[in-house]
Amino acid sequence: MKLTTSKGARALVLVALVATVGACGLPRSGPNKREIFAGSVLKQGDAYVVTVNSRVTRATAVMPAFGFGSSFRNAGVVGSDTINAGDLLALTVFENVKDDPLLGNTGQRVSLLDQVQVDGQGYIFVPYAGKVKAAGQTPDGLRQILTKKLDSQTPDPQITVQRLAGDGQTVSVSGAVTGQGVYPIERPTRTLSTMLAKSGGIAIEPAVAIVRVTRGGQTGKVWLQDLYENPGLDIALRGGDQIVVERDQRAFTALGATGAQSLVPFESQTLSAIEAIAQVGGLATSLADPTGVFVFRNEPAEIANSVLGRKDLRGDQRMVYVLDLTQPTGMFEARDFLIRDGDTVYVTEAPFVQWTKTIGAITGTAGAADSLASVGSSGG
Structure with a gap:
C-alpha cells in the first residue's frame, strides 16, 4: 500500500513540474528565427527582412566619407621665411666706420640687436630706422628696407636678418x-x-x-x-x-549566441560581418545557429529603396539582414557584408538548445519529484 502511494505521489509531482516547465518560458538569449521573421512587413510587421546576397552587399556598402574641403x-x-606678428628676430649691423659708429660704441663696428619681437601689428623698432613693417616680409626683404633707412646715416651699412622663432x-x-x-x-x-x-x-x-x-x-x-x-x-x-x-567612436552591439554580448568598438576603418563575429569571440559552438545570423539596422530611405528595388520609401527604414553561414556562399557573403555604426549583430540559438534546456529542466524536476515522494513515503 505504501509503495502504491509513493509511486502515485511521485507521478503527481512530476506531472505538475513538467506542466510548469511547459507553461513558463525557458531562459534564452533572445528571439528565435521564427519570431524575427514574424516581424517582417510581409507578415504585418514593421521591418524589412532581407537575405544578404552580392547585390544587397553592394547596395549597403556605404562608409563615412572623410576628407578636406x-x-x-x-x-x-x-613660406618658412615669411615674418609674422609674434616672431622673434635677430638683427646684425656692420658699419663701415672705425670711430663713432651709429649703433655701437667707439671702435665697435658690429652691433647685434637680439630678441627683437614683431609686435601685434607686425612692426619692429630699430634705432635710427624707427618703426618698420616686418610682418609679411622675408628676412631678405626686411634687410633691404633697413639698409635703405640706415644708409643715409652710416656709410654702406651691411645688415643681416635672422628669424629666430616662428611663434607668430x-x-x-x-x-x-x-x-x-x-x-x-x-x-x-x-x-x-x-x-x-x-x-x-x-x-x-x-x-x-x-x-x-x-x-x-x-x-x-x-x-x-x-x-x-x-x-x-x-x-x-x-x-x-x-x-x-x-x-574612432563607431561601435556595434553583439547579442545572442556569440562569445561575448556587449557594445563593441570598431577596430578598423571597415568591418565585415564575419570580422564583427570574430571580434566578439565567434559563434558560441554549443549554442549558436549558423543559419540565423542577423544584422538589425535603421537604413536611410535611399539605400532601403535600392536594396528592396523600390522608389516609394521615405525616411529611415527598419531593416533586418539575414546571413546563413551554412550556404555555399554564406561565408563569402558574411565576409563582404559591411557592418556600420549602430548596428546590432544578433545570432540565434540552435533549435536543439531549447530541447536540451527542456530536458535538463525536466530531469531536474524529476529529481525533485523523487525527493518529494521519498519525503512523503517516509512520512507515511
Whole structure:
C-alpha cells in the first residue's frame, strides 16, 4: 500500500513540474528565427527582412566619407621665411666706420640687436630706422628696407636678418598624440603629417585614429592611414589651425549566441560581418545557429529603396539582414557584408538548445519529484 502511494505521489509531482516547465518560458538569449521573421512587413510587421546576397552587399556598402574641403587642399605651403606678428628676430649691423659708429660704441663696428619681437601689428623698432613693417616680409626683404633707412646715416651699412622663432605662426596639437602642445610652423613642419611627427606621433592604434583639423569656421578630418597613403591629404598648415587626433567612436552591439554580448568598438576603418563575429569571440559552438545570423539596422530611405528595388520609401527604414553561414556562399557573403555604426549583430540559438534546456529542466524536476515522494513515503 505504501509503495502504491509513493509511486502515485511521485507521478503527481512530476506531472505538475513538467506542466510548469511547459507553461513558463525557458531562459534564452533572445528571439528565435521564427519570431524575427514574424516581424517582417510581409507578415504585418514593421521591418524589412532581407537575405544578404552580392547585390544587397553592394547596395549597403556605404562608409563615412572623410576628407578636406577645397579651402584646405588648395592652400599653399606657408613660406618658412615669411615674418609674422609674434616672431622673434635677430638683427646684425656692420658699419663701415672705425670711430663713432651709429649703433655701437667707439671702435665697435658690429652691433647685434637680439630678441627683437614683431609686435601685434607686425612692426619692429630699430634705432635710427624707427618703426618698420616686418610682418609679411622675408628676412631678405626686411634687410633691404633697413639698409635703405640706415644708409643715409652710416656709410654702406651691411645688415643681416635672422628669424629666430616662428611663434607668430603656430598650431595646437591635442588629443591622442604623444606630445600635446602649441607648435610653430617652421620649415620642417609646414604640413599636417610633419606636424604630427613633431608632436611625437600618434598614441593610439593607427587603424582607428582620425585626424581632425579646424581652421576658422571650417573643419575637415581624415583617417590617419589615409593621410599616410594619400599625399594629396597632407594639407599645408596655417597659423591658428587646431589639430585633434581622436579614436574612432563607431561601435556595434553583439547579442545572442556569440562569445561575448556587449557594445563593441570598431577596430578598423571597415568591418565585415564575419570580422564583427570574430571580434566578439565567434559563434558560441554549443549554442549558436549558423543559419540565423542577423544584422538589425535603421537604413536611410535611399539605400532601403535600392536594396528592396523600390522608389516609394521615405525616411529611415527598419531593416533586418539575414546571413546563413551554412550556404555555399554564406561565408563569402558574411565576409563582404559591411557592418556600420549602430548596428546590432544578433545570432540565434540552435533549435536543439531549447530541447536540451527542456530536458535538463525536466530531469531536474524529476529529481525533485523523487525527493518529494521519498519525503512523503517516509512520512507515511
